[in-house]
Amino acid sequence: MSTTNDAPPQAVATTAQAATPHAFLAAQTRWSVFEVAFWLATLLPFFLFPTYLSLASQIAITALFAVSLDLILGYAGIISLGHAVYFGVGAYTAGIISKYGWGEPITGLLISAAVAAAVGYVTSFLIVRVQHLALLMITLGLAFIAVELANTNAWLTGGADGLQGVDTWNVLGIWRFDLWGRTAYGYSLAVLFILFIVARRMVHSPFGLALRGIRENPVRMPAIGAPNQRRLQKVFVISAAIAGVAGALLTQTTNFASLEVLGFQRSADVAIMLILGGTGRLYGAIVGAIIFMVARDQLADMNPQYWYFWIGLLLMAVVLFLPGGVLGGLARLVPARWRKL
Amino acid sequence: MGAQILGVLFDGFAYGMLLFLLSVGLSVTLGLMNFINLAHGAFAMIGGYVTVTLMNYQGWPFLASLPIAFLAAALVSVVLERTLFRRLYKSDPLQQVLFTIGLVFVFSAIAAYLFTTEIQPVRVPEYLRGSFEAMGYNFGVYRIFLIVVALLITAFLVIGLEYTRFGAMVRAAVDNQRMASGLGINVETVFAVTFALGSGLAGLGGALSIEIVGLDPSFAFHYLVYMLIVVAVGGLGSIRGSFVAASLLGIGDVAGKYYVPELGAFLIYVLMIGILFFVPLGLFGKRA
Numbered sequence: 103m104s105t106t107n108d109a110p111p112q113a114v115a116t117t118a119q120a121a122t123p124h125a126f127l128a129a130q131t132r133w134s135v136f137e138v139a140f141w142l143a144t145l146l147p148f149f150l151f152p153t154y155l156s157l158a159s160q161i162a163i164t165a166l167f168a169v170s171l172d173l174i175l176g177y178a179g180i181i182s183l184g185h186a187v188y189f190g191v192g193a194y195t196a197g198i199i200s201k202y203g204w205g206e207p208i209t210g211l212l213i214s215a216a217v218a219a220a221v222g223y224v225t226s227f228l229i230v231r232v233q234h235l236a237l238l239m240i241t242l243g244l245a246f247i248a249v250e251l252a253n254t255n256a257w258l259t260g261g262a263d264g265l266q267g268v269d270t271w272n273v274l275g276i277w278r279f280d281l282w283g284r285t286a287y288g289y290s291l292a293v294l295f296i297l298f299i300v301a302r303r304m305v306h307s308p309f310g311l312a313l314r315g316i317r318e319n320p321v322r323m324p325a326i327g328a329p330n331q332r333r334l335q336k337v338f339v340i341s342a343a344i345a346g347v348a349g350a351l352l353t354q355t356t357n358f359a360s361l362e363v364l365g366f367q368r369s370a371d372v373a374i375m376l377i378l379g380g381t382g383r384l385y386g387a388i389v390g391a392i393i394f395m396v397a398r399d400q401l402a403d404m405n406p407q408y409w410y411f412w413i414g415l416l417l418m419a420v421v422l423f424l425p426g427g428v429l430g431g432l433a434r435l436v437p438a439r440w441r442k443l
Numbered sequence: 444m445g446a447q448i449l450g451v452l453f454d455g456f457a458y459g460m461l462l463f464l465l466s467v468g469l470s471v472t473l474g475l476m477n478f479i480n481l482a483h484g485a486f487a488m489i490g491g492y493v494t495v496t497l498m499n500y501q502g503w504p505f506l507a508s509l510p511i512a513f514l515a516a517a518l519v520s521v522v523l524e525r526t527l528f529r530r531l532y533k534s535d536p537l538q539q540v541l542f543t544i545g546l547v548f549v550f551s552a553i554a555a556y557l558f559t560t561e562i563q564p565v566r567v568p569e570y571l572r573g574s575f576e577a578m579g580y581n582f583g584v585y586r587i588f589l590i591v592v593a594l595l596i597t598a599f600l601v602i603g604l605e606y607t608r609f610g611a612m613v614r615a616a617v618d619n620q621r622m623a624s625g626l627g628i629n630v631e632t633v634f635a636v637t638f639a640l641g642s643g644l645a646g647l648g649g650a651l652s653i654e655i656v657g658l659d660p661s662f663a664f665h666y667l668v669y670m671l672i673v674v675a676v677g678g679l680g681s682i683r684g685s686f687v688a689a690s691l692l693g694i695g696d697v698a699g700k701y702y703v704p705e706l707g708a709f710l711i712y713v714l715m716i717g718i719l720f721f722v723p724l725g726l727f728g729k730r731a
Contacts, residue, residue: 181537228716232723234536235479239675240719242668243712250709370544377541407555407660414548421542422530 123308131306140385144291148284156283161395162290163351168375168387169294169301170344175373176382177305178337179317180229183238183369184245185345187225190252190364192218192346197265197359198258205271211293211350218346219339226338230331233320241369248364264360268353279355286355293351294388297344302384304340313337314382374413378420380427389429446580451698457586459693460593461655464648466670467600467685468641474617474680475634478528479536481543483645484667485550486516490646491658492554495563505568509650516646521639528638529631547663554660562657585654592651596644600682613637617680672715678728687726 147158167189174180192214199205199213228240252259259265272278277285304310315323316330323330353359362368371394379390401409424431469483490512497503497511523546531539571588574581604610615623616630624630649662656666673692677684692711699710718726 175537179535181540183540228720232719234477235473235671235675235679236719236723236725238479238536238540239671240716242671243716246668247709247712247716250712254705254709373537373541377537381537407552407560410548411552414545414552417541417545417548418527421534421538421545422527425534425538 127306155287157399159283159286159290159355161392162294163348165388165391166294167345167348168372168391170341171372171376172387173341178313182241184241186364186368187245187248188218188222188342188345189349191221192349193353193359193363194259196350196353197268200268205269207270207273207354211347214346214350215343219343222339222342226335230334245366252361252364268357270354290351380429383429386427386429450580451701455694455697457589458697459690460590461652462669462673462693463686463689464593465645466673468644469670470674470685472638472641476532478532479539482546484663485547486520486642487645487649488663489519490516490649491653494650512650513643513647517639517643520642524638551660551663560660562659565653567654676718676725678725681727684727
């Protein structure tokens with residue numbers, strides 16, 4: 103946006119209007135009371151449910167993964183049925199470097215993010231070329247190929263047995279990963295919060311606005327001088343990196359990675375959570391992950407066949423009656439003057 | 444060696460014809476309404492379970508159960524289309540995908556509840572079993588039967604689409620939906636009829652496929668991927684494209700499993716991604 107400040111002659115006349123987009127973006131960036139309350143509430147599990155901290159850390163990790171999908175799906179309109187590829191790449195990267203002697207968690211996250219971003223960059227050339235059904239099929243195909251590769255290269259990934267012997271060191275050299283998941287939850291929550299702020303800043307930047315433009319009308323954006331391809335690739339790579347961090351967190355907090363981290367099931371589940379919570383509002387990803395994971399934990403005794411019966415019904419109901427997800431439905435209940443507190 | 448290649452080609456083509464029956468309806472309906480119907484596999488599964496029920500519990504002969512499988516799948520699909528799917532034609536693709544995936548979950552769970560997760564056995568009649576030898580290879584009678592049925596249906600579809608009034612209406616609607624309705628074609632009715640026909644063919648394909656690939660509640664999901672590959676690679680709304688893509692996929696799959704089993708399904712997906720990268724609309728596709 104700095105380019106507009108150079109003020110070429112014709113822009114001077116429209117300074118008043120040029121200030122409006124800044125004001126618009128600035129107003130969106132402001133933190134509301136709801137948001138502060140929400141993040142304070144994420145600390146409650148430490149006091150209220152100390153026996154459920156492992157679950158809470160799983161939820162934070164899944165929420166981060168859902169946020170990464172929301173960036174490409176909710177903001178840029180790229181539908182992916184194979185986002186678990188990047189989650190899985192991050193998970194395996196963190197596991198493999200730890201297995202071969204480097205178990206420091208924070209650098210582990212960074213390395214995993216870099217590797218996932220690299221894979222994301224290579225595959226983004228395929229993704230931005232196609233739309234609609236072809237896009238679904240390419241993301242699906244990539245997901246199957248990733249599982250196949252991880253399965254056949256058992257010397258590296260452990261194949262169907264999973265990756266054994268992962269050993270994660272203390273966080274910052276101080277906090278040991280304990281049996282109750284205190285460190286795991288604190289660590290996952292901190293990473294989720296930091297990356298959430300990054301994502302929040304990004305979607306409220308001019309870049310984020312351009313992405314929403316592409317989502318709304320992919321033909322018009324290039325016509326008004328904002329080419330799509332580089333922007334879509336950029337957000338895809340960022341999203342892949344965040345998904346990779348989420349995957350790395352899972353490996354580090356559980357000291358294990360299996361083929362399931364890459365599977366279609368995970369890609370489908372995260373899309374379900376996002377729709378459930380509401381796309382294109384970041385918090386929808388987190389709310390959806392909380393609802394989905396808590397429900398699955400509570401109904402864990404149920405035969406998986408029947409669990410998917412209810413998930414199926416829920417999905418159909420959400421699409422038909424609550425197209426904006428839970429948060430979209432709630433937002434309609436809140437009077438407009440309260441929304442920007 | 445020659446007989447072996449011939450055998451792989453024959454088995455692959457028979458398998459491809461099965462995939463063609465399963466997916467041609469999806470291709471035409473996707474081309475018509477751009478509605479991504481992932482529940483198509485579930486309609487195929489309904490056909491399969493109808494045949495299993497009629498044969499194993501009611502004692503019907505195999506051939507008599509096939510039309511019922513067609514009708515049952517067509518009926519269920521048209522009821523769903525009129526009540527639920529039509530609300531989603533204007534929604535974005537993700538909503539359609541998730542809604543129809545939800546439907547697949549529900550159907551699979553119902554199938555598991557009614558028929559358990561076991562693979563359902565079906566005994567095809569004596570005259571469709573066995574094989575005969577020619578040119579040093581054993582040709583399975585059932586596979587020949589499959590190919591004949593698929594070719595007859597292809598001929599029927601092509602003639603119906605090219606030379607009838609209704610076929611002309613379908614083609615017009617696929618090419619330009621707004622123009623077609625501007626000319627007084629009731630696109631919704633055309634779509635409902637096509638949807639029922641396509642799902643019925645999937646049901647028939649589901650019934651015919653039990654002998655080859657077995658039937659259990661995961662059928663809807665497992666073969667959905669193959670159907671989507673056929674549709675995406677062949678191009679939306681194109682019968683010719685579906686036929687070519689299904690034959691290629693069938694032969695490629697059988698040949699891959701025969702000659703390079705260690706690669707698994709890897710080859711199929713790489714090929715699909717490669718084709719879609721260079722021709723995103725599919726081999727015979729006109730529009731996305």
